[in-house]
Amino acid sequence: LVGRWPRELRDLREPEARLRQRRRASWFVTSFDAVAPGRTEELISELRKSEELFRTICENAPVMIDQFDDAGHCRLWNRECERQLGYTLAEIEACDDPLALFYPDPADRERVLERLTRADGEFREYRVRAKDQSFRTQMWADFRLPDGSLISVGHDVSDQRATEGQLRQSQKMEALGQLTGGMAHDFNNLLTIVLANAEVLERELGASSALVQTSVREIIAAAGRGASLIRKLLAFGRNQMLALQPLHATALVNELAPAFARLLPDAIRVRVEADATIPAIRADQGAVEQILMNLVTNARDAMQGAGVLGLLIERRWVEPAQARRLHCQPGEYVAIVVRDDGVGMDDVTRARMFEPFFTTKKGAGTGLGMPMVFGLMAQQGGAVTVESTPGEGTEVALMFQVEATASARPELASSGGRKILVVEDEAALRRVTTTILSQEGYEVETMPDGLYALERLRGEHQIDLVLCDLTMPRMSGVQLFEALDPNTRPSFLFVTGHPTDEAMAKIRRDETVQILQKPYKVDQLLSAIGAILAAQDEAVAG
Ligand SMILES: Nc1ncnc2c1ncn2[C@@H]1O[C@H](COP(=O)(O)OP(=O)(O)OP(=O)(O)O)[C@@H](O)[C@H]1O
């Protein structure tokens, strides 16, 4: 409708067109036509009515409407124009070159002028500068009136465009998450084979050749790096499983410092400071590495080439009031603090930094770093605090829970006479697991999938523990678990490279179930098995 009436206005000059208008019962025209010649008062009153109608619509329509005469003076600037662009009619009238206000780039101005001259009534997208100097995305169409003036009608689509951008971005992340999720399963299987075989080799080698030992250690380290890479990719799909365990923050930070230094230009120095006594924290090593990498990268960007990056490890006490704010438990925490002397943040940036996709690094940032940090810290039962002063720097403190039983390693059961059934579809993985467990003194049987295992576990089975892959052809680990009678079912230790949320949620509820993330170190596997068997012993004794 809006796009039509100015053209109809132009038509008003021709009598046939007027007739056509009347047939359509347009408010504008019929009232004029009804006026008999010579009745001026009636004409004026009709004009007033029409003017009133027009003004009410124009002022209250949720679209921007403006009019500039052929000399470039502003004649009409409705309320929506004022709301969206910030300028009042008086301000626009007082301005010599209103176009320059809205389009600071001369090239843009030229393009806009060309379109204004054409005034073809087509809506096109423009990037318009508002009074607060922010740029808005707006659709505008221009129409020429018979008196030579220009009417422009526009609406703001900035929010819509921003949402579309975010949606595209999150769809991209989701696709990436699905892709890596699918890959992670196979990839983690391969890494587990590499890692486990290398560890078997390392044990067998003893003190033989230093050169071979070094090579084996390199293989183990590379497999470890591969595993952490997969973890990072999985974090995007939010299907990362964290294994919380006692960690020594200072040792970890010292271990990572060289990797951080490689990330930073020479003129940025890294300084690690730690309290003398720091209790162990409860955290996932991969997650902590990932978090610190993100924070160090942010600090690097903020320091613009030079400065001091502090990594501090200290004890902190969280009071109940602060705990409520941070959504964590009050009490003692270990803080790993990343402190930079970079550009800092103003209040607006500081308030928005945890928003997904919020970034001030145009084109260079995804704005996912801090949301990931926040999510991973929450998942570990910790919290994040940020302090920042523009021009002075930023301090991000990662608050980790203190591990209460850090030194009390669980008593492991002896392996003698214990029977483990390994259910795993990957033959190489079955072989190496058998090697490791046999070396430890366990009796080992293997099955290539859930259905075979089900046959084996029905009736008398004498199996103490099932070490079971989650994803397998024919029958998955969860299906196997559920197909067995809970009264005679042995304990299960699931290993998985890519836990699907659904399957995980189901089996997590069962207390006789433990889960180990692939790829695991031999130590982790053995202590998980040892702990489960020890719990069985305790249950029998109690
Ligand atoms: N140490 C810091 N100093 C100053 N500003 C920071 C600091 N850390 C984060 N910010 C601000 O918070 C914003 C969001 O950070 P975040 O890590 O989530 O995204 P990003 O670094 O912009 O992009 P990405 O991490 O995805 O590459 C940054 O764009 C920056 O404005």
Ligand SMILES: [Mg+2]
């Ligand atoms: Mg970042």
